[in-house]
Amino acid sequence: MKHFAIIGSGISGLTAAYLLSKKYKVTVFERNACIGGHTATVDIEKEGENFAIDTGFIVFNDKTYPNFLALLDEIGIGKTPTEMSFSVHNCQTGLEYNGHNLDTLFAQRRNIFKPTFWKLVKEILRFNKLCKSIFEQDEYIDGLTLGTFLAEHDFSDFFAEHYILPMGAAIWSSSLAQMEDFEFKFFVKFFHNHGLLNIADRPQWYVVPEGSRSYLKPLCAPFKDNIHVNADITGITRSDDKVHLHFKKATSQTFDEVVIACHSDQALALLEDASQEENSVLSAMPYSENTVVLHTDKKLLPKRKKAWASWNYQLSHDRNKAASVTYNMNILQGIQSKHAFCVTLNQKDDIDPKEILREFTYHHPVFSAGSIKAQQQRHTICGHNHTHFAGAYWHSGFHEDGVRSAVEVAKRFDCYLAVDYEDA
Secondary structure, eight states, X not given: OOXXXXXXXXXXXXXXXXXHTXXXXXXXXXXXXXXXXXXXXXXXXXXTEEEEEESSOOOEESSSOHHHHHHHHHHTOOOEEEOOOEEEEETTTOOEEETTSHHHHTSSGGGGGOHHHHHHHHHHHHHHHHHHHHHHHTOOOTTOBHHHHHHHTTOOHHHIIIIIHHHHHHHHTOOHHHHHTSBHHHHHHHHHHTTTTOSSSOOOEEEOTTOGGGGHHHHHGGGGGGEESSOOEEEEXXXXXXXXXXXXXXXXXXXXXXXXXXXXXXXXXXXXXXXXXXXXXXXXXXXXXXXXXXXXXXXXXXXXXXXXOSEEEEEOSOTTSOOOEEEEHHHHTTOOOSSOOEEEESOGGGSOGGGEEEEEEEEEEOOOHHHHHXXXXXXXXXXXXXXXXXXXXXXXXXXXXXXXXHHHHXXXXXXXXXXXXXXX
């Protein structure tokens, strides 16, 4: 029986381990003290009440998460409907709106009388219609960026800065300037598939009941005794028919196959004998660091409560600053409390220190023309030399993409999800 080493216990690594364990022996190695990666639910006690709050992976939907849905079904985990809404607040001008419905769109009532705001609404409709037409005709210009597309079609700076660039930046944890350089084809396909080009008929979004960590125990059940945390792996080498893991304070271990399910830059750093192809592909897919703070400081939300959304983007004068977005966890997880539990990216200095509950650092893939091109070369390194690479960076960077990448690896060894939603 083949023995697989799985490096990393995020969704990609755990899904790969779960699927491969159906036929083979698996051993999971995690460098941190706990498993889960971006699946990070924390327990908070506030004035005698207890809350389980997600700080990394939060939501999924019924349209673009087929593999994750199949996985949840297989391990017996349900889902709770939630609201997905998006607000923008401009710190300089005070403009704010929440696109959830007509009432929240005009949460700032004076916008009813502002021609610039009505023009914004018209441009949103024009952008959606134009992009849907391009998607349906499958007509894209190679190398076209989102910024160039906006300029060529005479979209205003106001539209770009107050709608489409902040929304993209919030989704991919990037800056407004980075979003302008985003490949247009990649952008349109993602927005179309997620229903973001529709005013109505959008996917239903869900959260995992009692926090996303709830799926970890049943997912790991088949291999729970073969998980090693605080694993101090210093390197990986390959011989003709084996893979060797080297440790800082332990004897090297040998396996038949390895699934490297950590970030692309981490994977490359572990490979002591990386091939030219592995160097070329993995180095072209960098990650960026994002600070994350769980807190109860309401000033990170829009001024007007009607403008509070699931995702709240705060604009500043710095277009190169990483996304300043606050997730309202009361809305997303249906938390009933007088406290507003918020998860804020890249804005710690603006949060009242007395309101801070926890702090984290997460890393997200940076998507560019170079990284998207590198994705297409996965076949040149994955499955070669008894080495397999899994991670959300191979697709769009989200939880579903991590599951999908693991499913693709497991299929090579005839290990499958019981229900294949993609083929249904």
